[in-house]
Amino acid sequence: AATHPLWPQIEKLTMEQLGYAQQGVEGGVWQLFAEEGEMKMYRRELEEDGLVVDPLKAVHQVRGATAHEMVHHFWSPDVRFEWDTSIEQMTVLDRISSDTIIFLQLHKRVWPTAQRDALFWSHVRKIPSSHPANGEAYDTWIVCNQSTDHPDDPKDEKCVRVDLTVCFVCQTFIDPPIQEGKEITRDNLLTKITYCSVVNPGGWAPASVLRAVYKREYPKFLKRFTQYVVEKCESQPIAF
Numbered sequence: 001a002a003t004h005p006l007w008p009q010i011e012k013l014t015m016e017q018l019g020y021a022q023q024g025v026e027g028g029v030w031q032l033f034a035e036e037g038e039m040k041m042y043r044r045e046l047e048e049d050g051l052v053v054d055p056l057k058a059v060h061q062v063r064g065a066t067a068h069e070m071v072h073h074f075w076s077p078d079v080r081f082e083w084d085t086s087i088e089q090m091t092v093l094d095r096i097s098s099d100t101i102i103f104l105q106l107h108k109r110v111w112p113t114a115q116r117d118a119l120f121w122s123h124v125r126k127i128p129s130s131h132p133a134n135g136e137a138y139d140t141w142i143v144c145n146q147s148t149d150h151p152d153d154p155k156d157e158k159c160v161r162v163d164l165t166v167c168f169v170c171q172t173f174i175d176p177p178i179q180e181g182k183e184i185t186r187d188n189l190l191t192k193i194t195y196c197s198v199v200n201p202g203g204w205a206p207a208s209v210l211r212a213v214y215k216r217e218y219p220k221f222l223k224r225f226t227q228y229v230v231e232k233c234e235s236q237p238i239a240f
């Protein structure tokens, strides 16, 4: 895949998005708009050509699954319909490597807006932890989704194409720190999650409607996804 024409963009954007996700939410730039338990959702109000493209940053922490398990289920096409209730159809247009897939997704219509679809590459990667694994902090994992073109794009005029950049970054901590010779159980797995997204709706939609949709859909989306992974993995051996 390192020879694929998209590879330089994939490499660059993935590392940029990792940096962006790891920036804090201090400084008054981010506005907290939803909070449920450990999950905090922030947005910045931003419009481009009169379209709401509010960047979103969500931070969450979940016990019971690893960063690898979270990120794998976020990336995998095989389980997407099990957790993502926002999509009606999903096609894998291309598998450009074992860790990079090109998706075409038809999203459920959000009344009164026109139906949307998204065509994006999705890349999953492990970022080895800089300091040697001190038995507490494990590797960081990231999925980066970025809108792209593809020759097999059906270009269905009935649909409005959204432009999206999404990253899903996870890191697992063993809590409390493991004692020598003691077994790690799923209850010791504390995974910190940062989800960032910028979705340009691609065509006109009333700002008030979009902001209401974002406020309703994103908290539901992230909560449902993380609960799905914890439940799916609870009886499985831990995959670090």
Ligand SMILES: O=S(=O)(CCO)c1ccc(-c2ccc(C3CCCC3)c([C@@H]3C[C@@H]3c3ccccn3)c2)cc1
Pocket (backbone or CB within 6 Å): 084, 086, 087, 105, 107, 110, 113, 116, 118, 145, 162, 164, 166, 197, 199, 200, 201, 205, 213, 214, 217, 218, 221
């Ligand atoms: O994280 S992902 O990569 C997971 C792969 O599926 C992803 C998440 C969300 C979207 C998405 C696509 C369209 C729309 C809108 C735009 C105008 C009308 C529909 C929205 C709005 C933000 C709201 C939304 C948020 C979450 C879930 C569903 N709806 C979101 C796309 C990809």
